Amino acid sequence: MEDRDWKIIKVLSAEKNITKAAQVMYMSQPALTARLRQIEQEFGVQIVHRSSKGIQFTPAGELLVEMAEEFIDRMEQIKDKVRHFSNENAGTLVIGASNYFTIYTLPQLLHSFKDQYPNTDFTIITDWSRNIFNIVYAQKAHVGFVSVDYGGVKNIHCLFEEPICVSYYKPFSLADLPKLPLILYQSDYMIQSRIDKWWRRNLSVPPIVGMRVNNLVTCKEMVQYGLGYAFLPRRMTQNIESIYTMEISDADNQKITRKTWLIYNEQSINLSIVQTFVDFIKNTRV
Structure with a gap:
């Protein structure tokens, strides 16, 4: 299995359509179909059922989807930690934010931060504030921006x-x-x-x-x-x-x-880029 194969499985799960998945992966449909057959041959199981309405994952395929998500997330974590040693102000920040904050405030903040730290990339998760709390607590995001303090997070800072x-x-x-x-x-x-x-x-x-x-x-x-x-x-x-x-x-x-709050967890703050971002937000007038 190549890294790209895990991404193919994840995209197929999201799109439920081989043609659309091929477009997302910048591949031709025959190339993606051939790669899918090779994955099935490697594991010795059928991953998907194909029909005129799209694809449906088999139980074995659903397991591979879960594994694909874990593998991709783990690889991102490894890359971030390696970047931490090679360049303290580089890496991917995973940010959870309420819909309201994402539209009206977050773009300006990220633009300003990117100007100062151009080697930073962003992954944005938009959800309700109550869900952002859970996402940050589960370490699926480095930081979060929420509109309600539900408690349970030690590191919290009121932005405005x-x-x-x-x-x-x-x-x-x-x-x-x-x-x-x-x-x-x-x-x-x-x-x-x-x-x-x-x-x-x-x-x-x-x-x-x-x-x-x-x-x-x-x-x-x-x-x-x-x-x-x-x-x-x-x-x-x-x-x-x-x-x-x-x-x-x-x-x-x-x-x-x-109120709008910045929240983050203890483990994430050990990454230099996360600490830099938190300090930047705390010192920025929003």
Whole structure:
């Protein structure tokens, strides 16, 4: 088995189609098919079933998919450790980040870091904050950026804090909200529970939910086109003149905010490039 063979298996598992997998691997379809047959001959088992609808892995093939993922991850870890000895500021940083942070903040940070450390590569894992915690804890990412502190991570640093605002496409008042359609998006339950408490404390009737979407970006677009109001982080709308906002506060008259945290684990920080990145983030005004 060559290194490329493991990558072929992983890509086939993701694409479920030989033609598409060949395109991803920059191979011709006959070449990839021939290589797949050689892998099957080497192990003495059939790896996939082929049909007009694509491919399906056999039980033996599913085992090889698991092994392929482990092999590729392990090789990346080995390469990073070797780079650590040859060039302290080189290697691949695996970063887990919430969808919101990935879109609105991460690109600028990586651009600035890459300017200073050009031999750095990045692998980005985008997921919900609660899942990023698990990914970092399981050492599947060197660092993570999350919007909620769920606890359990020793190394955590607050990057910034921003108000959560009621956002609508035209001027409005608190009394208007029960009559307007609310656009809900999938959110971490800890943030949503604080918004729900604010609503119950200030308004006597439940909101009219006019739409449900799966992420903040889609939600913001719907608000911008006048399809309803939503509770959005301030930096999402601060440069959009067509969106009007109102900050919300808790029972102690403290602004309800959304914090963004940097998290990392003890093992990852032993890599120089990870330590350099963590120090860079801590010293950068976000």
